[in-house]
Amino acid sequence: MGSFWMLFAIYTALFLLGMFMMKAGLYTLSGHRLKRWLMRFTATPLQGFAAGLATTALLQSSSAVMVMTVGLVAAGYLSFRQSIGIILGSNIGSTVTTELMTLDIGDGAIPLLVSGALLVFFGRHRLVLGIGMTTVGLAAVLFAMDGFGSLAKPLAAYPFVDAWLKETNRSVAVGLLVGIVLTALVHSSAATIGIAMGFLNEQLLTLSAAIALLLGANIGTCITGLLASIGSSKEAQLTAYTHLWLNVVGAALFAFWTEPLASFAARLSPAPDVQLAHVSVLFNVICSVAALPFVGAIEKVILFLHDRNRA
Template identity: 65%
Template sequence: MLSLLILFSVYISIFLLGMFMLKAGLYALSGHRLKKWLLHFTKTPFQGFLTGTALTALLQSSSAMMIITVGLVTTGYLTFRQSIGIILGSNIGSTITTEIITLDLGASAIPMLLTGAFFVFFLRHRISYSIGMILIGLACLFFAMKGFGDLAKPLASYPVVYEWLKKTDRSNLLGIAVGMLLASIIQSSAATIGITMGFLHEHLLTLPAGIAILLGANIGTCVTALLASIGTSQEAKLTAYTHLWLNIAGVGIFFFLIHPLASFAGSLAAKPDVQLAHVSVLFNVLCSVAALPFTRFIEAWITFIHKK
């Protein structure tokens, strides 16, 4: 059991390393223009929404996007109102990662890794370096996803893990709690969803249980922004609180739609892990688009409940 848990931890580390490498490569391609784009294209909530979606997809991390946003609000370059549109967009942009990791490219991981290493260490050019980092990051993601799938059955053979899986299948609230806890500890909702996909792929979890974990992960990932807001301005704190409250509200609504969502996802794809990725996109798009027209109300409400 201990050796499996250590190996599982190694795969989580490889996944997070892949996320970091992918993010670093994409960021290197854009240079320091990300902040300029963020400042220039966020004058209205809709612009902020589109910019948040695009830049989060580019960064491959809603947490990184939130850290940048909180930092810009702290320094006064962005207002709290502008940050709301960015938050809504970042929730959609983050779903690109879950769609990428459903691609069945495990056999290509080693060639991708070797090609990326060649680009990074032997071609002395910024663009070549960036492409190499992206390839290495993708290789790590696909390798880790294969590892999650391979370890799912051996882990499930232990009574403790088996009982936990069964309890999660029976209780959506427990699934949400598990997703929150994992995403808070790992500091990545994508990694949490990736682990869940591994169990789904081996049919060790039902899709409703996977959706519940996904919903919890959306709340757990807010911890990063809350930590980043410690010691910052009041407006920056409000930005972090908004990220948390919007995700809690979305999860509260969709908690009652878990089984209808699971049924609908069955018509979108054959594999349960791909179905979960599609549910992630659907959940975040619906929540963000529904909230976008009410940015003024959201601003007033968050300011009221968190006023000094």
Template identity: 45%
Template sequence: MNDIFSLFIIYISLFLFGMTVMRQGLIQLQGRKLSVILQKAVDHPGKGMLLGAVVTALLQSSSAVMVITVGLVASKVISFRHSIGIILGANIGTVITLEILAFDLSWLIFPLLLLGVPLIMTKSQLLFCTGCFLFGFSSIIVAMHGFEALAYPLSSVPAVYDWLLTANSHEVVSITIGILLSAVIQSSSAVTAIAMSFMNETLLTLPGGIGIMLGANLGTCATAWLSSLGGSKESKLTAYAHIWLNLFGIFLFFPFIQLFAAIVGNLGSSPAQQLAHATLIYNVICSLIVFPFLEPFSKFLQWIHRTPLTEYPLK
């Protein structure tokens, strides 16, 4: 049993390592351009939402974009109210990873490694960053197949089996599991990818997977919150906004998880694709609902956290 859990932890580490290598390659390639791009979103929340989605899709990490955004707000480059649009976009952009991983990409592992490893050893920054992206992505694919290979061995452990049964029958439990796992791993994509692997092996139902996904989106907010500690009141409000937006999503979708699962169950040929589509639909709907009410939402946050700000209204 210890060997199974050790392998599981190794595959989680490999998944996070792959995402980190991909992200670092892209960040080095762009230099400070990412911060400049986000700065340009300051004049309109709609532009911020779009750029937040694009930058997050490139970095494959909403947490990284949130940390950058919190830093820009703390340095007063971006106002708190305009940062909300970036947060909405970041929630949408992070889904790209899951949509890609929902397909069987095992045939890409060796070609990506054969191309990526030599490129990492080159002195050219462009080739090095390209190699990081290819090597990191291949590591993520290997980790995904590792999750699927360990799904049945893990389910044979009584504690894990009971956990799966409870998650399948009680949405509150599945959401709680998602929150805890994401808060520890610090990656909603990794937690949702694990759920996708268990679903592909018919060990986790779609409603259970959706519950874990909802919780994972909230649990990953811990990264931005930790980065805001010791910062300005505006940066703390930005982190709180990320938390409240994901809380809103949970309260909005929780009563309809079964209905939502029945709908998205017809949108994909595999359980993994269905959960990936559910994640995309969930984040798009939540962002579109909140977007017209950014001004009242920002005032609500200032009121509930007793942090009044003097800022111009949203354009």
């Protein structure tokens, strides 16, 4: 069993490394313009929404955008109110990653990795280096996704994993808890969703159970922003709390609709992993678009809950 868990750890590390490489490559291409975009195009909630969506889609990491946003609020470049629109947009931008994870390029991952590595090692121009790092990262993520799928059935043969899968398939609450804890540990909701996709493709998880894991992952990813806000200004802490509450409320509401969501997603695609990716898009778009007109009310609620002196 140790060898399987070792491979599982290796694939998880490869996935996280790939995500880091993609983020670093895309940041190399965009430079510090992303920070300037966030500061310049956030005058209204709608502008902040668009800026958060675009920045997260470019960086392939909602956690990175949250850390950046918390830092800008702490430094006084953004207000707490401005950060709410960014958070809502960032939640939608993060779904680009889940859709990319479903790509099936077969043996194309190898030339993708080789070509990217050549660009990294021999590229001298910033543009070439950025493209190379992004390509290597994407190839690593796709390799890891294949690895998760190949390990799913062997891991499920062990009593502990089998019991966990059965409990997750039976209980939405268990799926939520597993998603929260696993994401908080690895600091990547994409990694948790990737693992869920591996079990889902092997028919070891039901789609409704995988949706529960996805909802939990959306809550667990808030730990990064909360950690980044420790010791920061009050407004920076309020930003992190807002990110947490928006995801908690959204997940709590959708937890009652995992079966209908699974039925609807099954009509969109025959591939289980693509179905889960589409649910991620649907969940985040509905929650963020529904909350956008109420930025002022959200601000007042968060102030009431966490800063009553100003409420």
